[in-house]
Amino acid sequence: MMDMDKRILQIMDILKKEFPNFQTLLNYKNDFELSACVALSAQTTDASVNKATPELFRRWPTPAALAAARQSEVEEVIHSLGFFRQKAKNLIAASRMLVEKYGGKVPWEMDELTALPGIGRKSANVIRGHLWNLPGIIVDTHFGRVCRRLELTAQTDPVKVEMELMRLIPEERQHEFSMTANFHGRKYCMSRKPNCADCPLAELCPSRIHRTSKKPI
Numbered sequence: 001m002m003d004m005d006k007r008i009l010q011i012m013d014i015l016k017k018e019f020p021n022f023q024t025l026l027n028y029k030n031d032f033e034l035s036a037c038v039a040l041s042a043q044t045t046d047a048s049v050n051k052a053t054p055e056l057f058r059r060w061p062t063p064a065a066l067a068a069a070r071q072s073e074v075e076e077v078i079h080s081l082g083f084f085r086q087k088a089k090n091l092i093a094a095s096r097m098l099v100e101k102y103g104g105k106v107p108w109e110m111d112e113l114t115a116l117p118g119i120g121r122k123s124a125n126v127i128r129g130h131l132w133n134l135p136g137i138i139v140d141t142h143f144g145r146v147c148r149r150l151e152l153t154a155q156t157d158p159v160k161v162e163m164e165l166m167r168l169i170p171e172e173r174q175h176e177f178s179m180t181a182n183f184h185g186r187k188y189c190m191s192r193k194p195n196c197a198d199c200p201l202a203e204l205c206p207s208r209i210h211r212t213s214k215k216p217i
């Protein structure tokens with residue numbers, strides 16, 4: 001097989017061509033809305049979040065408004081999303097922090113973002129990448145699976161996957177690769193039945209080559 005750097009470049013180029021519009025599927029209008037959407041998207045789909053957020057942002061359009069909201073009312077609005085009590089609590093607490101510490105703006109430092117209730121490293125990287133195009137690898141279940149099947153990493157721990165891929169992917173393409181590999185995992189490289197026959201990365205994928213003798217990871 002060709003050397004790793006060349007293979008990664010080819011993988012990145014193919015994915016970028018396949019998914020030229022690699023924006024998040026979450027609907028948002030500003031930094032506050034994106035951070036809230038990302039926090040709400042844990043353990044649910046982006047489509048479900050998009051159904052709940054118009055009413056959420058209509059009633060509480062700013063961090064200051066959400067910071068002053070009654071938790072029970074926020075719970076009612078995001079009830080369909082699962083873990084709604086914890087999410088409502090986190091949204092209100094994070095909004096308070098945004099108001100008290102950052103003048104109502106979303107901070108860009110990783111440490112500051114991950115100190116916000118409901119925001120972990122994955123969410124912070126989504127926010128940093130989309131709002132400021134800052135480098136970072138966004139590891140979710142789709143991304144991790146695709147990278148393991150492509151043998152870009154053998155790690156299963158999300159933070160270890162993130163660190164390994166940060167070393168492999170040039171900084172200026174980390175956000176792009178995070179998003180396009182994620183979309184690839186949803187469209188072709190599904191967990192149970194990857195569509196290797198139609199996969200644009202098949203020629204570069206060790207899991208595809210060995211597929212007759214072993215199942216994809």
Ligand code: SF4
Nearest residue numbers: 189194196199205208
């Ligand atoms: S060839 Fe199959 S296992 Fe490899 S990336 Fe494509 S869909 Fe996934």
